[in-house]
Amino acid sequence: MSRIIKVARMQLINKWTFIGIPLVILASAFLFTLAIWYLVRRGGGEGILYGGGAQAPMWYFLALGIQALTLTFPFAMAMSVSRRSFYLGTLALFSACALILAVFYYLMGLVEIATGGWGVDGRFFALQWIAENNWLTQILFYFVLMILLFMLGFFAATLYMRWRTTGVLVFTIGLGLALLGAVALITLTETWPQVGRWLAAWTAAGVTAAGAGLAVVLAGSSYLTLRKAIV
Amino acid sequence: MSETPAIATRALSKTYKDVKALDNVGLSLAPNRIYGLLGRNGAGKTTLMSILTGQNFADHGTAEIFGHAPFEHDPTLARLCFIRESQKYPDDFKVFQAFHAAALFFGNWEEELAQDLIRAFNLPVKRRIKKLSRGQLSAVGVIIGMASRADITFFDEPYLGLDAVARQIFYDRLVEDFAQHPRTIVLSSHLIDEVANLLEHVIVIDQGRIIIDAEAEELQGAAVTVTGGAQKVEEFIAGYPVIHRDALGSLSSISIRARLSEEQRDRARAQGLELTPVSLQQLVVRSTLNSQKNQEQTTERQAIK
Numbered sequence: 410m411s412r413i414i415k416v417a418r419m420q421l422i423n424k425w426t427f428i429g430i431p432l433v434i435l436a437s438a439f440l441f442t443l444a445i446w447y448l449v450r451r452g453g454g455e456g457i458l459y460g461g462g463a464q465a466p467m468w469y470f471l472a473l474g475i476q477a478l479t480l481t482f483p484f485a486m487a488m489s490v491s492r493r494s495f496y497l498g499t500l501a502l503f504s505a506c507a508l509i510l511a512v513f514y515y516l517m518g519l520v521e522i523a524t525g526g527w528g529v530d531g532r533f534f535a536l537q538w539i540a541e542n543n544w545l546t547q548i549l550f551y552f553v554l555m556i557l558l559f560m561l562g563f564f565a566a567t568l569y570m571r572w573r574t575t576g577v578l579v580f581t582i583g584l585g586l587a588l589l590g591a592v593a594l595i596t597l598t599e600t601w602p603q604v605g606r607w608l609a610a611w612t613a614a615g616v617t618a619a620g621a622g623l624a625v626v627l628a629g630s631s632y633l634t635l636r637k638a639i640v
Numbered sequence: 641m642s643e644t645p646a647i648a649t650r651a652l653s654k655t656y657k658d659v660k661a662l663d664n665v666g667l668s669l670a671p672n673r674i675y676g677l678l679g680r681n682g683a684g685k686t687t688l689m690s691i692l693t694g695q696n697f698a699d700h701g702t703a704e705i706f707g708h709a710p711f712e713h714d715p716t717l718a719r720l721c722f723i724r725e726s727q728k729y730p731d732d733f734k735v736f737q738a739f740h741a742a743a744l745f746f747g748n749w750e751e752e753l754a755q756d757l758i759r760a761f762n763l764p765v766k767r768r769i770k771k772l773s774r775g776q777l778s779a780v781g782v783i784i785g786m787a788s789r790a791d792i793t794f795f796d797e798p799y800l801g802l803d804a805v806a807r808q809i810f811y812d813r814l815v816e817d818f819a820q821h822p823r824t825i826v827l828s829s830h831l832i833d834e835v836a837n838l839l840e841h842v843i844v845i846d847q848g849r850i851i852i853d854a855e856a857e858e859l860q861g862a863a864v865t866v867t868g869g870a871q872k873v874e875e876f877i878a879g880y881p882v883i884h885r886d887a888l889g890s891l892s893s894i895s896i897r898a899r900l901s902e903e904q905r906d907r908a909r910a911q912g913l914e915l916t917p918v919s920l921q922q923l924v925v926r927s928t929l930n931s932q933k934n935q936e937q938t939t940e941r942q943a944i945k
Contacts, residue, residue, distance in 0.1 A: 412714055412745070419741045421910050423732045476731075483728040484738075486695050488745040489717040489790070636712070640728070 416490060416498025417505075420481060425617040427506060431466040438462030439533060446531045464515065470507070470555050474562025477503070478570060483640040492635050500628065503559050511551035515544060539613050550613050553620040560627040567631045570638040622633070644707045646671040646792055646824040654687055654848075661687040662698065663848035667722040669841075671706075671791070673812075676839035676856070678832055678924055684848040685828045689794045691721040705792065716863060721746060721790035723781035725797040729769040736765040738780060739787075748789035753817065757783045757931065760809050774801030779921040782810055786817060792824040799831060811838055832921035833935035844924050851931045852924065863918035863926075864900060872911050883918075883926040895926065 421427055442460035449458060457460055477499050485495045518535035526532060539550055568576040647669040654662040659789055663683045663770075669675055675687050690696035691703050694717055708716040739758075743749040758765060761779040764772075768872035769780065783799045799807045815838060818825065829835050842859055844852035851861070863883060866873050870892035876906065880896035887893070895918050900908075908915050 412718070418744060422737045422740055426732050480728065480730045480732075484730055484733075484741070486693075487721050487723050487727055488741060488785075489693070489722070490745065491694070491714045491717055493710045493712055494714055541670045572667070637697070639690075640724075 412490060413501065416485060417496050417502040419485065419488070419572045420477065420499060420502050426476075427502070431469055431506075431510065434469055435466045436461075438465040442531070442533055443450035443527060443529075445528045446527070450529050456530075458529060459536065460531060462534075463534055464499040466510065467555050467558050470502045470503075471558045471562040473503070474559040474564075475566045477563075478563055478566035478635075482570065482635075482638070486640050492638070493632075494616070496632055496635055499563075504556065507552050507559070508548075509546045510555060514551045518547065538604040542613050546614050546617065549619045549621075553617045553624060557620045557624045557627075560631065562626045564627045564631045564634075567634040567638060570640075571634050643670065645669055645704075647703075647705060647744050647826075648707075649688075649692070649703045650701055650901075652691065652698050652703055654684075654691065654696070654698050660848045662691070663847070665701070665845075665850055667678065667850065668845065669824060669826070669852065671824050673840045674818060674825045674838055676829065676832075676835055676842045677826050677828040677845065678830065678842060678852075679845040680830060680928065682764065683845045685845060686796055687848075688720055688798060689826065689843065690826065693717070693794065695719050695722070718745075718747065719786040719791040720794070721785055721792070722794040723785050723796065723798075725778075725781075725800060726783055729780075731770060733769050734766055735763060735769055735772070735780060738769060739765075739783065742784045742788060745851060746788035746790060750787050750789055751905070753789075754783055754787035757786060757809075760813070761806055775803065775806065776801075778802050779806065789817075789821055789823065792826070794826045794828070796828050797830070798827075799829070799834075807834065811835070814838065832924050833919055836920040839920075842920065842924075844927060846928045846931050847935065849931070851927055856920070859920055859923060861899060862918055863895055863897050865893055865895040865916045865918055866908065866913050867891070867916070868911070868913035872913060876908060876911065876913055883923070895922070 439462060442462045446458050446460070481499070482495060491496075514534050517533075518540055521527060521531075521533060521535045522540070539547055542550070565577060565580070568580050574606075595601055645668045647667065649665050652662050652665040653660070663684075665684075665688065666912070677688070679685050680841045687696060691698050692705065692710065694712065697711070705716050705720065710716045712718065733741075739754055743751060743754075757763075757779075761783070763776060763779050768777075769777070772780070778798055778800050778804065782795070782802075782847070785793050785795050785798065795809075798810065802810065811834070814825070827835055827838065834857070839856045842852060842854055842856050843850060854862075865884075866876055868876075870887065870890055873892040873894055877894050877896045877898075880898045882894055882896055884895040885892070902913070905915060
């Protein structure tokens with residue numbers, strides 16, 4: 410058996426971390442939202458009800474990205490695993506988890522529409538902006554979003570592993586400066602209305618494509634950083 | 641010798657900011673022997689082992705494991721096992737899960753031996769590793785190192801926090817298992833007397849430099865302490881390199897690097913001089929101190945220039 414697959418199996422030794430906790434987060438976010446919706450209806454609330462709880466497990470992926478590296482990487486080194494095998498195995502496992510969860514979101518969206526928004530006209534999984542696309546775009550959208558968040562956490566953690574606090578500080582300050590520069594540029598050229606129109610014009614497919622591009626860049630940078638990281 | 645060495649380094653150097661962790665280290669370790677890597681804290685032992693296992697990088701020089709550079713080379717890495725003295729484990733791992741992972745990665749993993757050692761060390765396998773005491777944590781590392789039966793196993797100060805009984809169990813089991821399954825073992829330690837009997841070859845590192853690289857047998861009896869009347873001792877040791885001097889009134893006790901013949905021993909006895917062998921620990925301590933003194937003198941001389 411390849412060492413890459415063994416890395417994925419090692420990450421899964423504690424199944425609770427990878428499978429149990431995201432499911433608990435999703436289930437509780439969903440049940441809380443449902444309870445609130447019923448209360449709103451009882452209170453005479455009208456119109457479609459939207460809930461943003463579906464993103465809750467995705468943020469956990471950000472934390473997982475950090476954890477997979479800071480805690481498991483030094484142990485993987487002790488297991489005589491190359492950095493490359495560790496990287497590929499961990500990414501493969503996360504991709505599989507993200508794919509399963511993305512398909513699950515899509516299926517739950519179908520159920521949501523079929524049950525008339527869980528009987529209360531609520532929107533938890535099938536947010537209109539996403540649900541109006543074809544099935545592939547929907548699944549890819551969730552998948553890319555989860556991978557992107559995971560890669561963000563993973564990349565930040567590789568920076569920490571390689572250059573410790575200095576690396577993370579330099580990166581976040583640099584990122585802050587870049588954002589500030591962009592805001593300054595838009596303000597000084599008085600182009601906020603155009604920017605607003607540009608942002609509103611994004612489709613789910615466009616976000617998916619851009620997110621995938623960014624995730625690939627982060628994945629590449631993470632690998633190059635990790636190659637020379639020291640535990 | 642045509643046999644590929646288990647470990648070979650050439651001109652290996654590594655500097656952390658202003659500290660020379662490794663300074664021109666050249667070593668060749670034959671397979672299937674037990675090596676002692678001895679030295680003070682911060683002498684460069686862990687850095688050397690990290691580079692040998694591809695976990696750290698040298699600034700200069702090369703390191704080869706069975707003829708291959710270990711860095712990012714899975715087939716070579718798979719033959720190594722190196723559990724750090726400060727090894728980190730995933731936060732959510734219980735003890736048995738760490739062994740489960742080790743069984744995945746180490747092809748020669750010997751579950752029976754692992755179970756046997758778990759019992760011997762009284763290790764609570766269902767406890768989270770985070771909650772273990774220092775000694776229990778060391779035991780986890782020792783068990784992974786032993787049961788992995790890797791072609792080259794590094795033990796990095798494996799006894800920290802272990803009580804005397806547990807340490808003896810470790811030494812005994814190591815020798816026992818080594819006899820049945822010979823492999824290359826590098827034992828890093830500063831408890832020299834405790835491990836002296838296990839070692840076949842001794843490497844002493846100080847301030848990143850190798851100051852002793854010799855067979856254990858050669859070192860045993862390579863130095864002797866001569867005790868007696870100051871005058872007589874001085875006469876007796878004339879011409880031999882002195883590694884240490886102690887004086888108490890008219891009594892003198894001087895350690896010299898010498899392998900005395902039976903005839904010399906008889907002569908010493910006749911003059912009322914007492915001869916005691918210098919233990920490996922004493923030899924290492926004295927060599928290290930002398931090496932540091934020489935280093936300082938060189939630095940001073942350079943400063944004067």
